[in-house]
Amino acid sequence: MMHEFIPATDADRQAMLDAIGAASIEELFVGIPDEIKARFESLDLPALTELETRQQLQALASENANPDQYVSFMGGGLYDHDVPSAVGHMLMRQEFLTCYTPYQAELSQGTLTWMFEFQSMVCELTGMEVANSSMYDGASALAEALLMAERVTKKKRFAIAKSINPAHRQVLNTFQWAREYEFIEIPFDPQTGQLDRAAVKQAAQESLAGLIVQSPNFTGVIEELSGLKDMIGDAFLVVSANPMSLGLLAPPGQFGADIVVCEGQALGHAPNFGGPMLGMFATQKQYIRQMPGRLAGQTVDKEGKTGYVMTLQAREQHIRRAKATSNICTNQALLALGTTIYLSLIGKHGLRQQGELNAQKAHYLSRELNAAGIETKFNGPFLNEFVIQVSDPQATKEKLVSKGFLVLGADTLQLCGIDDGLLLTVTEKRTRAELDQLVSALKEA
Amino acid sequence: MSTIFEKSVPGRIGYRLPEADVPTEPIESLIPDALLRKEAPNLPESSQIEVVRHYTKLSKMNYGVEDGFYPLGSCTMKYNPKINEDMARLAGFADAHAWQGEELSQGSLHLMYDLGEMLRQTAGMDAITLQPAAGSQGEMVGMMLIRKALEKRGELGKRTKIILPDSAHGTNPASAMICGFEVMETKSNKNGKVDLEAFRANVDDTVAGFMLTNPNTLGLFEEDILEITQIIHDAGGYCYMDGANLNAILGHARPGDMGFDIVHYNLHKTFSTPHGGGGPGSGPVSVVAELAPYLPVPVAVKHDDGTYGLDFDRPDSIGKMQAFHGSFGMLIRAYTYIRMLGSDGLKSVSDHAVLHANYIKERLKDTFNLPYDETCMHEVVFSGRGAVEGAHMTDIAKRLLDYGIHPSSIYFPLIVPEAMMIEPTETVSKEELDEFIDALKAIVKEGKQDVNVLLEAPHTTPVRRLDDVKAAKELILRA
Numbered sequence: 001m002m003h004e005f006i007p008a009t010d011a012d013r014q015a016m017l018d019a020i021g022a023a024s025i026e027e028l029f030v031g032i033p034d035e036i037k038a039r040f041e042s043l044d045l046p047a048l049t050e051l052e053t054r055q056q057l058q059a060l061a062s063e064n065a066n067p068d069q070y071v072s073f074m075g076g077g078l079y080d081h082d083v084p085s086a087v088g089h090m091l092m093r094q095e096f097l098t099c100y101t102p103y104q105a106e107l108s109q110g111t112l113t114w115m116f117e118f119q120s121m122v123c124e125l126t127g128m129e130v131a132n133s134s135m136y137d138g139a140s141a142l143a144e145a146l147l148m149a150e151r152v153t154k155k156k157r158f159a160i161a162k163s164i165n166p167a168h169r170q171v172l173n174t175f176q177w178a179r180e181y182e183f184i185e186i187p188f189d190p191q192t193g194q195l196d197r198a199a200v201k202q203a204a205q206e207s208l209a210g211l212i213v214q215s216p217n218f219t220g221v222i223e224e225l226s227g228l229k230d231m232i233g234d235a236f237l238v239v240s241a242n243p244m245s246l247g248l249l250a251p252p253g254q255f256g257a258d259i260v261v262c263e264g265q266a267l268g269h270a271p272n273f274g275g276p277m278l279g280m281f282a283t284q285k286q287y288i289r290q291m292p293g294r295l296a297g298q299t300v301d302k303e304g305k306t307g308y309v310m311t312l313q314a315r316e317q318h319i320r321r322a323k324a325t326s327n328i329c330t331n332q333a334l335l336a337l338g339t340t341i342y343l344s345l346i347g348k349h350g351l352r353q354q355g356e357l358n359a360q361k362a363h364y365l366s367r368e369l370n371a372a373g374i375e376t377k378f379n380g381p382f383l384n385e386f387v388i389q390v391s392d393p394q395a396t397k398e399k400l401v402s403k404g405f406l407v408l409g410a411d412t413l414q415l416c417g418i419d420d421g422l423l424l425t426v427t428e429k430r431t432r433a434e435l436d437q438l439v440s441a442l443k444e445a
Numbered sequence: 446m447s448t449i450f451e452k453s454v455p456g457r458i459g460y461r462l463p464e465a466d467v468p469t470e471p472i473e474s475l476i477p478d479a480l481l482r483k484e485a486p487n488l489p490e491s492s493q494i495e496v497v498r499h500y501t502k503l504s505k506m507n508y509g510v511e512d513g514f515y516p517l518g519s520c521t522m523k524y525n526p527k528i529n530e531d532m533a534r535l536a537g538f539a540d541a542h543a544w545q546g547e548e549l550s551q552g553s554l555h556l557m558y559d560l561g562e563m564l565r566q567t568a569g570m571d572a573i574t575l576q577p578a579a580g581s582q583g584e585m586v587g588m589m590l591i592r593k594a595l596e597k598r599g600e601l602g603k604r605t606k607i608i609l610p611d612s613a614h615g616t617n618p619a620s621a622m623i624c625g626f627e628v629m630e631t632k633s634n635k636n637g638k639v640d641l642e643a644f645r646a647n648v649d650d651t652v653a654g655f656m657l658t659n660p661n662t663l664g665l666f667e668e669d670i671l672e673i674t675q676i677i678h679d680a681g682g683y684c685y686m687d688g689a690n691l692n693a694i695l696g697h698a699r700p701g702d703m704g705f706d707i708v709h710y711n712l713h714k715t716f717s718t719p720h721g722g723g724g725p726g727s728g729p730v731s732v733v734a735e736l737a738p739y740l741p742v743p744v745a746v747k748h749d750d751g752t753y754g755l756d757f758d759r760p761d762s763i764g765k766m767q768a769f770h771g772s773f774g775m776l777i778r779a780y781t782y783i784r785m786l787g788s789d790g791l792k793s794v795s796d797h798a799v800l801h802a803n804y805i806k807e808r809l810k811d812t813f814n815l816p817y818d819e820t821c822m823h824e825v826v827f828s829g830r831g832a833v834e835g836a837h838m839t840d841i842a843k844r845l846l847d848y849g850i851h852p853s854s855i856y857f858p859l860i861v862p863e864a865m866m867i868e869p870t871e872t873v874s875k876e877e878l879d880e881f882i883d884a885l886k887a888i889v890k891e892g893k894q895d896v897n898v899l900l901e902a903p904h905t906t907p908v909r910r911l912d913d914v915k916a917a918k919e920l921i922l923r924a
């Protein structure tokens with residue numbers, strides 16, 4: 001039977017078998033021992049037509065919440081921002097979508113050029129000197145930051161803010177176990193929600209590989225990064241930042257960060273149930289040879305024309321094997337391209353406006369909630385996420401869902417040690433009417 | 446080609462935000478001035494059409510699977526069905542938050558569970574995680590599973606060594622190293638397979654595990670695989686299969702039946718999710734029952750009442766590898782693909798991938814040196830050495846660009862000098878195969894007449910040969 005993905009006809013098969021001198025396709029599988037073939041059991045799955053497959057997938061998609069029936073106040077590292085149509089359309093161009101890693105530079109200038117642009121934009125946002133062309137996600141980028149700090153400092157002890165995204169912390173815990181790291185947890189101030197600086201000072205007495213902070217942190221509070229680097233000396237200051245905030249907030253590079261990582265999903269990508277995501281990774285030039293991930297560099301061709309190639313590949317697994325700076329090969333290229341296009345569209349001043357708009361809406365909501373007697377848990381500065389105080393967060397969350405509002409479950413905040421709060425996230429997509437409705441719903445809850 | 450930065454004109458915008466519909470306050474009254482950015486980041490200022498034109502132009506300087514034959518070995522550059530893209534963009538999937546709760550995520554979880562079952566059974570294994578972002582992260586998960594198992598057995602400090610063949614992909618040793626293992630290479634024999642004698646000598650009671658791609662990176666099935674996995678098991682180690690080459694054996698053989706304990710899949714190779722210029726991918730990992738308790742959290746499960754869920758309650762789990770549940774968008778595409786092919790279709794995929802590779806092998810073996818002359822699986826590895834006096838493999842590959850065909854992988858695997866690794870996949874037509882074969886023959890012929898045609902190639906691409914040394918010396922990495 002013919003299949004639309006496989007062009008060969010009976011005549012083609014016969015011609016090829018004749019050229020090979022084989023009687024059947026089965027004969028070509030001689031290399032597989034009979035004993036293994038005899039054990040084979042088929043999956044036993046019928047082939048569906050495109051029409052049937054589409055119907056099936058549509059039915060599955062409709063088993064999820066219908067996005068039209070809910071208003072989302074969920075964030076916590078995965079955001080519901082508006083994505084300009086141009087981003088999605090450009091990503092659908094098959095020359096970007098279907099090509100491989102740009103190993104043949106002359107036929108990959110499109111990819112190599114946007115990699116260079118992406119690296120430049122990540123540097124601009126973070127205030128750092130060099131950036132790679134992507135990591136798997138914000139969490140794995142953070143794990144790579146620990147590995148790199150270990151390589152440079154030759155130490156295995158890290159001070160980690162308790163207020164980083166608990167899902168990222170869980171990933172770090174995996175590496176803590178696998179690489180035998182020691183973690184010192186830095187609490188947050190119960191009033192401000194910001195890092196407890198006295199605890200940082202104390203942790204710095206032990207010789208540290210690095211201090212890991214997130215800003216805005218998981219509770220939405222913006223950290224005071226100023227002065228942290230001085231407290232920890234040679235240890236790496238590793239900052240995990242929300243890149244959407246970096247048009248408005250001072251870049252971590254300004255405060256002496258050694259590595260800045262971001263989860264880039266907020267810049268031009270739908271939530272997609274949490275993946276694929278986009279890890280961003282930036283550092284200072286002095287550490288470039290210890291950096292993980294692919295890099296595009298500018299050069300010229302033999303006629304002097306400007307072009308781009310992958311460079312410093314001697315750090316990478318395909319050259320350095322067991323001594324590579326990372327095992328990463330396939331990365332998140334297409335998402336990095338999407339973010340490059342997103343940032344080109346929103347532009348130099350647009351990203352700040354985006355941050356301000358998000359902040360204005362979130363602060364309006366918090367004022368209205370406060371006026372209605374619902375308290376915000378921390379008084380530290382915030383951008384578009386904040387924690388409200390509720391006595392029974394799970395029950396409140398369920399009531400909100402029944403009224404058509406999505407908020408993060410209480411269990412995630414509990415991982416940060418907060419069991420009387422709910423995290424609310426406000427993006428530019430939320431209208432004043434929706435914010436007011438949430439206030440009413442919370443008043444009743 | 447100029448960058449988008451060079452095209453920037455102050456004042457232009459490519460996207461507008463709505464006015465605030467809430468009462469506003471000066472931003473400095475909301476966020477202390479010291480925390481605010483003083484100078485705008487130097488992002489481009491372009492109108493929408495300029496951005497669209499710039500990236501359209503860039504796209505035209507690339508070569509995609511829809512442009513023509515793309516026989517990049519080990520990468521499985523098959524056709525990426527259009528329907529995959531539409532399904533991944535269905536609003537119910539695309540707009541879903543990873544943490545919106547089981548009741549509101551039944552469609553996503555149902556798909557994950559079913560795909561997991563299909564992949565698990567395809568490999569003949571007992572349990573699966575869909576979380577790893579790519580093959581390499583899958584390898585890291587696999588190495589961590591071994592680490593956990595050894596820890597449980599109280600043998601962690603004692604078993605320190607991962608053995609892998611000299612033909613292994615670079616990610617294999619790199620992944621083992623990150624998880625704290627030492628890497629020992631075992632040599633290949635004159636037939637391109639694991640040398641059993643040398644292998645046996647390397648195995649002792651310090652072995653934690655063994656990693657192998659099968660068929661291996663030469664496109665050859667390791668015929669001693671049952672013995673190899675037995676030797677490792679007898680010595681108390683675990684066997685990891687790098688599943689990068691699964692496109693060769695679908696419907697014919699299963700890693701579980703070869704004695705492997707762990708196997709990763711590259712959904713971006715075997716199961717048609719697009720490579721995206723380098724990613725994203727997806728690298729699920731399946732395991733035998735003994736290792737199942739250690740899989741990363743959460744695992745997609747089906748409850749007794751027929752609903753689907755995420756199981757976080759796995760006390761022996763190695764933990765999380767990604768913030769959320771894996772490359773869900775890629776899982777949708779792979780699921781779509783598998784449903785359209787069904788089990789017979791998947792077998793047909795491997796049938797044709799293998800047929801095509803052998804056809805190329807047969808037709809080119811008089812033109813290029815074939816270091817291992819036997820029936821191959823889904824890819825064939827030639828050596829470019831000696832094909833054209835004075836020319837390297839890279840010169841031949843660059844000349845192929847002038848013929849409008851993407852070259853094969855070159856210089857991998859490392860054990861073949863001047864390697865040319867050709868993987869045609871099942872989605873190529875015989876006409877395209879013949880065109881590729883004829884082009885390579887023509888290149889060798891023209892090279893023999895005038896080697897400069899090769900050394901100067903490519904002649905027709907958007908740029909000519911680029912200066913790698915200059916790039917590495919000057920390190921211009923941002924605009």
Ligand SMILES: Cc1ncc(COP(=O)(O)O)c(C=O)c1O
Binds near residue numbers: 328614617687726
């Ligand atoms: C044989 C082999 N193993 C492992 C990998 C790594 O897979 P990934 O790029 O998905 O991390 C590759 C991919 O290039 C490969 O060809």
